[in-house]
Amino acid sequence: MAKQSSKEEQNINVFVRIRPNNPVENEAKTLEVLSKKEILIFDCHSSQQEIYNAVVSPLIPEVISGYNCTVFAYGQTGTGKTYTMEGFHDQDNQISSGIIPRALAQIFKVLSNMNTESSVKVSYLELYNEELFDLLSQCNTPKAIRIFEDKAQKGSVILQGLEELSVTELGQVYKILEQGSERRRIASTLMNSSSSRSHAVFTIVVHTREITVKGRSW
Numbered sequence: 001m002a003k004q005s006s007k008e009e010q011n012i013n014v015f016v017r018i019r020p021n022n023p024v025e026n027e028a029k030t031l032e033v034l035s036k037k038e039i040l041i042f043d044c045h046s047s048q049q050e051i052y053n054a055v056v057s058p059l060i061p062e063v064i065s066g067y068n069c070t071v072f073a074y075g076q077t078g079t080g081k082t083y084t085m086e087g088f089h090d091q092d093n094q095i096s097s098g099i100i101p102r103a104l105a106q107i108f109k110v111l112s113n114m115n116t117e118s119s120v121k122v123s124y125l126e127l128y129n130e131e132l133f134d135l136l137s138q139c140n141t142p143k144a145i146r147i148f149e150d151k152a153q154k155g156s157v158i159l160q161g162l163e164e165l166s167v168t169e170l171g172q173v174y175k176i177l178e179q180g181s182e183r184r185r186i187a188s189t190l191m192n193s194s195s196s197r198s199h200a201v202f203t204i205v206v207h208t209r210e211i212t213v214k215g216r217s218w
């Protein structure tokens with residue numbers, strides 16, 4: 001993984017994660033890093049924890065303070081987006097958690113140490129062929145949802161009918177991710193698509209209400 005700049009005041013940071021070669025790629029050199037002078041490399045030996053600490057952990061206090069943060073994984077099929085964002089179950093079903101469950105774990109921890117009332121809600125949608133599908137809908141097939149520009153908030157959109165689930169502990173998060181992946185699999189079979197043509201958006205919304213001597217304020 002490479003970071004173009006380590007300056008914390010940058011609003012946009014770009015990282016590259018290099019996954020281990022698979023058996024086919026072992027035949028060929030897929031990537032050569034010529035210099036470590038200007039970029040910090042997170043290579044195929046970098047752990048999920050290292051990546052989380054460098055990329056996402058610093059954003060959590062910002063989220064709790066009310067700022068919007070986005071972590072965007074981009075790359076061709078098979079490059080490790082799902083591994084990095086969600087995690088990986090090995091043959092013994094041991095989980096190597098990715099960014100999403102780690103972020104929620106940190107959010108739960110920070111909130112539990114604050115003198116606030118709080119709620120954490122998540123939604124999970126898929127964008128495929130310019131159509132949006134709710135991956136957390138209880139319907140048997142993924143539910144298409146509508147998107148509108150939010151006239152009240154410039155640059156924002158309203159997603160009509162998108163399911164938002166409250167989460168309070170990590171077990172729920174793993175179940176939600178599993179359900180979402182299962183629905184993506186069903187949808188890609190129904191639409192005869194390949195996963196590389198779809199995009200998934202996992203959203204975490206944190207509300208806090210401060211308890212002061214004067215009362216509560218959101």
Ligand SMILES: Nc1ncnc2c1ncn2[C@@H]1O[C@H](COP(=O)(O)OP(=O)(O)OP(=O)(O)O)[C@@H](O)[C@H]1O
Nearest residue numbers: 019020076077078079080081082083084088195196
């Ligand atoms: N850092 C890593 N260490 C070990 N294995 C990895 C790593 N990153 C990815 N892999 C493995 O590489 C394969 C492809 O990864 P993954 O499914 O995350 O790719 P993807 O970018 O999400 O693909 P797609 O766009 O097709 O959904 C998987 O078998 C995954 O377990």
